[in-house]
Amino acid sequence: MELFHHPLALLALAALFVPLERRWPLRRAPWLREGWKTDVAHFFLTSPLQKLGLVLVVGVVVAVVDPYRDSLVQRQPKALQLVEALLLLELIGYAMHRAFHEVPALWRIHAVHHSSEHLDWLAAVRAHPLEQVLTRGAQFLALTALGFPLAMFAGAAGVLGLWAIFLHANVRLRLPLVEGLIATPAFHHWHHARAARGNYAGLFPWIDSLFHTNVTQPSWPNESGTDDPPAQSWWGQLTLRRPPRGEGRDRTAPV
Ligand SMILES: [Zn+2]
Ligand SMILES: [Zn+2]
Numbered sequence: 197m198e199l200f201h202h203p204l205a206l207l208a209l210a211a212l213f214v215p216l217e218r219r220w221p222l223r224r225a226p227w228l229r230e231g232w233k234t235d236v237a238h239f240f241l242t243s244p245l246q247k248l249g250l251v252l253v254v255g256v257v258v259a260v261v262d263p264y265r266d267s268l269v270q271r272q273p274k275a276l277q278l279v280e281a282l283l284l285l286e287l288i289g290y291a292m293h294r295a296f297h298e299v300p301a302l303w304r305i306h307a308v309h310h311s312s313e314h315l316d317w318l319a320a321v322r323a324h325p326l327e328q329v330l331t332r333g334a335q336f337l338a339l340t341a342l343g344f345p346l347a348m349f350a351g352a353a354g355v356l357g358l359w360a361i362f363l364h365a366n367v368r369l370r371l372p373l374v375e376g377l378i379a380t381p382a383f384h385h386w387h388h389a390r391a392a393r394g395n396y397a398g399l400f401p402w403i404d405s406l407f408h409t410n411v412t413q414p415s416w417p418n419e420s421g422t423d424d425p426p427a428q429s430w431w432g433q434l435t436l437r438r439p440p441r442g443e444g445r446d447r448t449a450p451v
Contacts, residue, residue: 201243206236213317213365222368222385222416225314235318237430242325245434249329250336257337267343274348281344281352282399285335289356290403292331293396304426308433311425315388316366324433356398363398364388368416375412376402382412389417 217225257263269277296306305324312319332353339349363384371380379401387395394411397403404410427437 201240201247206239209317209361213361217316217366220367220369222366222381223314225316225366229314229316231312231314231322231428232318234428234430234433235312235322238321238323238433239318241430242321242323242434245325246328246332249325250332253329253333254336257333257340261337261340263340263346265343269343270345277344277348278351281339281348282355284339284342285349285352285356286397286400286403288335288338289331289398290396290407292334293398294409296327297393297396303424304436307422307424308426308436310388310420310422311428311433312364312388313419313421314366315364315385315420317361317364320361320364322433324436359399360384376405382416385420386412386417388420390419390421390423392417 269280272280293306296302305326308324309322309327312322335353336349339352340346359379363379363381365381367381369380370382374380375383377400379397379399383395383397383401386392389411392411394409395401395404396409401410401412425439426433427439432439
């Protein structure tokens with residue numbers, strides 16, 4: 197998650213999500229569950245790498261497309277710009293996320309994120325830095341080319357980033373009336389279900405419905421993860437190493 201690498205941000209997120217996960221857990225988990233060190237390393241080390249990559253992408257885009265030019269988009273009300281920016285980011289994010297699953301070379305990068313077998317708020321930060329650089333880079337290019345101001349991209353990307361943390365939370369929370377409109381943990385937990393092929397959106401599940409990839413069910417998936425995970429250490433994941441022989445899987449059953 198490109199937004200976070202400060203210790204206070206980690207503490208603030210823990211203060212927000214740990215009580216929720218303890219009060220309404222989807223799966224029982226120890227305080228320090230398996231893989232927490234890898235995820236904390238992602239929090240502190242992957243984020244700066246993502247930032248570095250994004251700064252390079254933004255530099256190239258800004259050199260080619262003037263983000264400060266007058267545009268029709270910038271003459272619209274700010275609230276409308278934000279809605280449009282979120283929609284565009286979601287459509288591009290859907291396409292990129294689906295490509296990360298369907299193109300073998302990209303899947304190898306995205307498999308880092310799907311290697312989590314213990315979904316919770318902290319698991320949200322487990323991702324290869326290239327994934328965010330490519331996705332956010334494509335989104336930034338599109339928004340800038342269309343005339344959106346830099347702040348609107350930052351605001352919309354911030355909303356998606358924070359919401360992504362919530363989507364991974366280990367909370368038994370179903371909101372049937374809004375689940376078709378806004379993504380909830382159940383929507384994204386089904387995306388992480390072993391062998392699942394769908395639920396690629398980050399905020400608007402109806403985009404998956406439009407493309408016939410909404411795989412949400414009334415129940416919860418039995419387990420998360422992938423049969424093709426990378427190594428479990430942060431460095432192994434950064435360098436996309438295969439797991440050593442015997443590096444086992446530990447699964448937890450729903451409460
Ligand atoms: Zn995915
Ligand atoms: Zn996820």
